[in-house]
Amino acid sequence: MISDQAKHSIAEIFEQAARTRLPATAGDSCEITAVPKWSADNPAQPCAMALTISSIAFRLLFVLHFGKDEATRAYYAGGDANRSLAQTLMELGNLCCGYMNQQLVKYFPDLGMSTPYELNSTCVEHLDELRPDHVWTYELVIGAAARLGVTLCVCAQAPLDFKADVGAADQSEGELELF
Known part of the structure; x- marks a missing residue:
């Protein structure tokens, strides 16, 4: 129910979002x-945060996998003892998913996005229960130090076909939208 063109567009939107929103420093x-399948047994990234983008036509699940290793903590939390790594990554994950939402709303005006919530990375073992139309898995190296994983899962309720025009990303940090 999801065309190859739509799969390619979602992947391009994600990659642009990750490159502009996940690094701690511009x-x-x-x-x-891209990796064939995320390993839930990956001991280096046992934590995850998830967000969803939903419309009438589809639901996109965004799962950001991370470990609490020293390199990731140093890159994202630095010397700030008042912020946890999970809080920092939830904010950046929210910005990344928010960018995706902004790009997708051009084609699907009825989108809504959840707030981030923390999970264990083993949650991806149960994605098949959602009967997804497509799943993407990625490994990311940010700032040559932090290692993250991302799983994207799309469940379509209707045929999904669009071609995204992914150009240069807006470098703003994102603004609140009031409804």
């Missing part, structure tokens, strides 16, 4: 590698 590198 200009830091973000290497993205």
Whole structure:
């Protein structure tokens, strides 16, 4: 129910969002590698945060996998003892997913987005129960130090076909939308 063109568009939107929203400092590198399947047994990234983007036509689940290792903590939390790594990554994950939402709303005006919530990475073992139309899995290296994983899962309730025009991303940090 999801066309190849739509799959490609969602992947492009995600990659642009990750490169512009997941680095802690603008200009830091973000290497993205597609992997065949996320391993829930990955001991390096046992934590996850999830968000959903939903419309009448589909539901997109965004899962950001992370570990609480020293390199990731140092890159994202730095010397700020008042902020937890999970809080920082939830905010950045929210910005990343928010960017995706902004791009998708051009084609699907009825979108809504959840707030982030923390999970265990083993939750991805149960994605098949959602009967997804497509699942993408990625490994990311941010700033040559932090290692993250991302799982995207789309469940379509109607045929899904669109072609995104992904150009240069807006570098703003995102604004609140009031309804």
